[in-house]
Amino acid sequence: MPRRRRPPRPGALADLSPSRILTQIVVLQLAYYACAAILIIFTALVAGREITTDLLFSWRSLRGDTTVGWTLGLVWVLNSLACAVFMLLLIARSKLVLDFALTIHFIHLIVTSFYAHAIPTNLFWWALQICSATIMTSLGVWACQWRELKPISFGGKASPSSTRPQGNSAGDDGVGESRGRGRGRGRDGAGEYEMVEMGEGDGNV
Template structure:
């Protein structure tokens, strides 16, 4: 008899679907460049510099011996911080953050090399990419884990708290209604008693 295959885990095909992974990579890459473009244009306008597409795709502008290079480096670091939010919204799984962060920077390397017709030879550019990937990965993992560890709410209302206990003359607490014993073993119910009447 032919062996029967084990049914796939629920959600496994959807999680590992190549179409879904490809769409997440495209959306994350577009968000990466869109956010960087906004930050670069804003910084260039404030600094009074000419806005050029070279600031986004060329590695020649990222130099450690010029003010423009350090400013662009700071912009790319801020961009990696912002992209952690997109990782949380698009990926939302801490185990996949490293793969997507490295993929984003690898695609950026390809795009930069094709745009400048040369592989980046500036050590400042490579150091910045490693710093950006580290920040994006660490912050993205932290954000996704924070979201994964949040308690799940099924729509039930929070149970009402029991009425507070009151202290009598002997210093012992006396509750009203139902409550739990000091050992937490079970519930008890306080029954009203008339003072002065005792049963022997």
């Protein structure tokens, strides 16, 4: 008799699927560069500087002894804040945020090294990457945990004040005390009932 295999946990294969993880990495990396490009282009236009790809991919532009270097550093810090939002929208799991944040910065290291044909040797660049990864991880984990701990509503119930009858006069539809002839609905909503007047002798057994 063949041995029965244990069924997988719900959502385990979907969460750990290599194709899904690869897709999330590609989308996050594109969003990382797209947001950085928008911020860099806006900053360069405001400062009146020439827009080049070196501002985005070259690690030599990030220097601590120039105004351009500090401005680019601030732009990349703002970009890490925006990527925390992307983490919340695309990942939404706090235990995976650190892995994706480190992967994004590792890919960025490879891209900048190939673009500049050299491994970054600028300490300011490395310090900025550590700061960016820390901000992205901290905010991403906090946002994902806030979303995970958010109570789930399975359908609301009407408040007692909204279901309470507004009056007890004769002829009102509700569950209050009424006199005379009237119509109303039962407490369980099973159907309507009709109150009739009691004749003389109806209460005698």
